[in-house]
Amino acid sequence: MDLLLELKEIHKRTPSKILLVVLDGVGGLPREPGGPTELAAARTPNLDRLAAESALGLFTPVAPGIAPGSGPGHLAIFGYDPLKYRVGRGVLSALGLGVPLGPDDVAVRGNFATLNPDGTVKDRRAGRPPTEENRRVLAKLKAAISTIEDVRVELYTESEHRFALVLRGPGLGDRVTDTDPQVAGVPPRKAEPEDPADAGSAKTARILNRFAELAREVLKDEPVINGVLLRGASKRPDFPSLAEVAGLAPAAIASYPMYRGVAELVGMEALPLEEDEDDPDRPQAKLRALRAHWRAHDFFYLHFKKTDSKGEDGDFEGKVERIELFDRLLPELLALAPDVLLITGDHSTPAVYRAHSWHPVPVLLKGPYLRADAARRFTEDEAARGSLGSLLGPVLLPLMLAQAGKLQKYGA
Amino acid sequence: MDLLLELKEIHKRTPSKILLVVLDGVGGLPREPGGPTELAAARTPNLDRLAAESALGLFTPVAPGIAPGSGPGHLAIFGYDPLKYRVGRGVLSALGLGVPLGPDDVAVRGNFATLNPDGTVKDRRAGRPPTEENRRVLAKLKAAISTIEDVRVELYTESEHRFALVLRGPGLGDRVTDTDPQVAGVPPRKAEPEDPADAGSAKTARILNRFAELAREVLKDEPVINGVLLRGASKRPDFPSLAEVAGLAPAAIASYPMYRGVAELVGMEALPLEEDEDDPDRPQAKLRALRAHWRAHDFFYLHFKKTDSKGEDGDFEGKVERIELFDRLLPELLALAPDVLLITGDHSTPAVYRAHSWHPVPVLLKGPYLRADAARRFTEDEAARGSLGSLLGPVLLPLMLAQAGKLQKYGA
Numbered sequence: 001m002d003l004l005l006e007l008k009e010i011h012k013r014t015p016s017k018i019l020l021v022v023l024d025g026v027g028g029l030p031r032e033p034g035g036p037t038e039l040a041a042a043r044t045p046n047l048d049r050l051a052a053e054s055a056l057g058l059f060t061p062v063a064p065g066i067a068p069g070s071g072p073g074h075l076a077i078f079g080y081d082p083l084k085y086r087v088g089r090g091v092l093s094a095l096g097l098g099v100p101l102g103p104d105d106v107a108v109r110g111n112f113a114t115l116n117p118d119g120t121v122k123d124r125r126a127g128r129p130p131t132e133e134n135r136r137v138l139a140k141l142k143a144a145i146s147t148i149e150d151v152r153v154e155l156y157t158e159s160e161h162r163f164a165l166v167l168r169g170p171g172l173g174d175r176v177t178d179t180d181p182q183v184a185g186v187p188p189r190k191a192e193p194e195d196p197a198d199a200g201s202a203k204t205a206r207i208l209n210r211f212a213e214l215a216r217e218v219l220k221d222e223p224v225i226n227g228v229l230l231r232g233a234s235k236r237p238d239f240p241s242l243a244e245v246a247g248l249a250p251a252a253i254a255s256y257p258m259y260r261g262v263a264e265l266v267g268m269e270a271l272p273l274e275e276d277e278d279d280p281d282r283p284q285a286k287l288r289a290l291r292a293h294w295r296a297h298d299f300f301y302l303h304f305k306k307t308d309s310k311g312e313d314g315d316f317e318g319k320v321e322r323i324e325l326f327d328r329l330l331p332e333l334l335a336l337a338p339d340v341l342l343i344t345g346d347h348s349t350p351a352v353y354r355a356h357s358w359h360p361v362p363v364l365l366k367g368p369y370l371r372a373d374a375a376r377r378f379t380e381d382e383a384a385r386g387s388l389g390s391l392l393g394p395v396l397l398p399l400m401l402a403q404a405g406k407l408q409k410y411g412a
Numbered sequence: 413m414d415l416l417l418e419l420k421e422i423h424k425r426t427p428s429k430i431l432l433v434v435l436d437g438v439g440g441l442p443r444e445p446g447g448p449t450e451l452a453a454a455r456t457p458n459l460d461r462l463a464a465e466s467a468l469g470l471f472t473p474v475a476p477g478i479a480p481g482s483g484p485g486h487l488a489i490f491g492y493d494p495l496k497y498r499v500g501r502g503v504l505s506a507l508g509l510g511v512p513l514g515p516d517d518v519a520v521r522g523n524f525a526t527l528n529p530d531g532t533v534k535d536r537r538a539g540r541p542p543t544e545e546n547r548r549v550l551a552k553l554k555a556a557i558s559t560i561e562d563v564r565v566e567l568y569t570e571s572e573h574r575f576a577l578v579l580r581g582p583g584l585g586d587r588v589t590d591t592d593p594q595v596a597g598v599p600p601r602k603a604e605p606e607d608p609a610d611a612g613s614a615k616t617a618r619i620l621n622r623f624a625e626l627a628r629e630v631l632k633d634e635p636v637i638n639g640v641l642l643r644g645a646s647k648r649p650d651f652p653s654l655a656e657v658a659g660l661a662p663a664a665i666a667s668y669p670m671y672r673g674v675a676e677l678v679g680m681e682a683l684p685l686e687e688d689e690d691d692p693d694r695p696q697a698k699l700r701a702l703r704a705h706w707r708a709h710d711f712f713y714l715h716f717k718k719t720d721s722k723g724e725d726g727d728f729e730g731k732v733e734r735i736e737l738f739d740r741l742l743p744e745l746l747a748l749a750p751d752v753l754l755i756t757g758d759h760s761t762p763a764v765y766r767a768h769s770w771h772p773v774p775v776l777l778k779g780p781y782l783r784a785d786a787a788r789r790f791t792e793d794e795a796a797r798g799s800l801g802s803l804l805g806p807v808l809l810p811l812m813l814a815q816a817g818k819l820q821k822y823g824a
Contacts, residue, residue: 029781029782029783030783030784033465033782037783058801062822063415063807064803064807064810064811065807065809065810065811065812065814065819066415066418066422066814066819067814067819067820067821067822068821068822068823069821069822069823069824070823070824071823071824072822072823081413082822082823083413083415083418084413087823089824092823092824093824096824347821350781352781353781355821356821357781357814358810358811358814358819359781360801380783380784380799381783381784381786384799384801389801390801390802
């Protein structure tokens with residue numbers, strides 16, 4: 001069952017405003033048994049004050065034990081069950097690079113690889129080349145390959161061995177198998193349509209195979225990067241929008257392309273942001289954008305990236321600093337007086353784990369209809385005592401809508 | 413959605429080792445309001461010490477209010493949603509008796525019944541005869557009926573009125589209705605294929621009807637046990653293995669056939685155990701098997717039965733003793749230094765209830781990535797304060813895999 005689609009029947013439009021803050025990867029772990037997590041170690045007087053008058057809980061975006069990627073984590077926060085609303089790997093790569101995708105375009109995730117003289121795969125990642133090497137080699141491919149049949153071929157460097165390939169042309173399908181064999185010692189596979197009767201996907205497969213052939217030809221004198229492996233051919237998914245399902249006019253305030261892209265998939269308008277060379281996360285520019293567009297929207301998704309980045313770097317203190325930075329911004333968010341404020345993360349990224357983890361993330365919900373709550377701080381162990389309890393899957397959207405007076409009762 | 417199948421895409425093999433201990437039916441209830449449960453009454457210094465450095469929670473294998481049988485309870489622990497991964501009643505009977513089933517064999521659950529002279533059912537359980545009576549009468553049937561058409565007919569005493577019937581032969585289906593009418597006063601039904609066009613199931617139905625007819629003939633002079641009722645015709649289900657979905661090389665250490673059988677359904681290797689006439693649960697033999705096979709596997713399911721048996725007997729003190737016995741074994745398990753240790757039950761069997769119950773079971777998880785936890789003992793009320801919260805359905809497998817470093821993130 002899909003709760004999201006039930007909202008279609010019971011939402012109502014009101015002037016109330018919802019502010020959703022995502023502190024990417026904010027959940028953490030202690031550095032030693034019994035020690036504080038990043039959130040517990042941070043000095044956060046403003047968050048503490050807010051937590052004392054809010055409802056808290058612990059949020060598991062996908063399922064216990066599952067560490068969500070940014071796509072699934074955000075979709076769950078936005079109300080979309082990530083086990084149902086799937087985004088292909090190629091599309092996620094394109095979104096992460098800020099490459100716009102039309103409804104008929106096909107995006108593919110590419111790896112540069114090293115092939116043996118006999119055509120078998122020697123290294124699926126070509127020794128993880130520096131990104132500059134990726135750019136140099138990709139420029140050769142771009143110069144040599146711009147169209148195949150009637151399809152435009154676009155290439156974008158991601159990082160190291162990774163690139164994105166975007167096909168734009170008529171009649172392309174995306175039900176296509178990968179050429180990446182996933183192991184070394186065997187030749188790359190041929191792309192094939194999953195259903196031989198699917199002419200569009202057969203065309204995409206033909207073009208991908210031709211591209212791989214041309215790439216091998218162009219790169220034949222390269223000592224390391226002499227082949228490509230392709231996977232995750234996918235079109236931009238056609239999700240119901242938050243306007244359709246919840247009557248919202250939502251805006252996204254995020255600096256990194258991935259998050260702007262995922263927000264756009266659910267029908268948010270990604271607001272323009274000023275540059276800020278001092279801080280690529282642009283917290284001040286985000287606040288200015290929020291204030292400038294406050295009247296035009298009723299739902300704001302405000303994303304801060306660096307809590308996750310510092311966690312991935314294993315930088316406990318750096319993550320603490322980014323939490324404290326957010327705490328200093330908080331009064332300016334509260335000054336806008338949103339009717340409903342929700343603060344959470346899309347997953348945990350404990351500095352000691354240096355990666356996305358499966359541990360539940362604290363949620364703080366401030367709205368007009370709250371019960372008493374024992375949680376006194378926005379930390380993992382205080383949230384475990386909060387009145388929202390354990391929240392699993394795409395349930396935050398209905399909670400925000402309900403507090404904002406935007407939902408009628410379900411059934412008579 | 414089936415989380416188990418998602419694991420296929422994100423698991424990775426590592427040398428880390430997982431030890432899963434199932435104390436069958438370990439959850440309990442107080443004997444008087446405010447009193448301790450069996451777990452709370454037990455003296456468990458080793459478990460207490462372990463609990464203080466572990467994460468705890470409460471596990472509901474199927475759903476609130478549902479008391480799981482051993483099959484569904486264990487499947488949920490192993491990661492298989494028991495509402496999706498069904499095991500037929502006939503197969504469960506055969507597994508419980510340790511009868512091996514090939515993929516084409518059909519197992520059926522039989523009841524001895526008393527029939528009236530007019531052919532209607534007088535007593536569906538033939539007055540619950542002593543198991544010795546069952547054996548005596550079954551021997552007559554075995555002597556008279558060994559094949560029907562080209563199908564071998566095997567008969568096994570279960571207990572009281574219950575027996576298992578196994579059919580081995582070519583082309584048998586298992587989509588067959590029961591002959592048990594579920595009420596007295598009417599004749600047994602004829603077995604029929606659910607779909608008349610299903611020739612294999614039509615064959616099975618024909619053989620079951622012929623068997624019932626022959627049994628009546630053979631038993632016509634018996635005063636009480638003079639008929640059979642058949643139900644739950646089923647083949648061994650073809651579940652994806654834990655090797656396929658999670659890349660595991662799992663082993664099962666259990667003394668009772670039912671648990672060995674369910675473990676084999678998910679692809680575990682059931683390790684041989686030495687006999688021990690002093691204790692049919694063979695705790696010392698289990699420890700020896702665990703140590704002997706420790707290097708060859710990366711996942712161990714270790715089952716202890718007697719906590720459940722004592723609960724079913726209504727023997728509160730006996731159950732407490734079995735818990736204390738496990739506590740004394742615990743240091744030997746810890747000495748193996750598993751990377752991840754999970755201790756739970758497949759359901760509660762409170763001595764005051766004398767049966768499987770629906771109450772959640774405590775879970776203890778020890779692994780490298782734990783948050784602070786308020787629970788200080790492995791008891792029901794301490795577990796309710798634990799950091800794992802309430803765990804519903806087949807979520808323990810992903811939690812164990814995640815702690816063992818055997819899962820990549822889900823989605824990019």
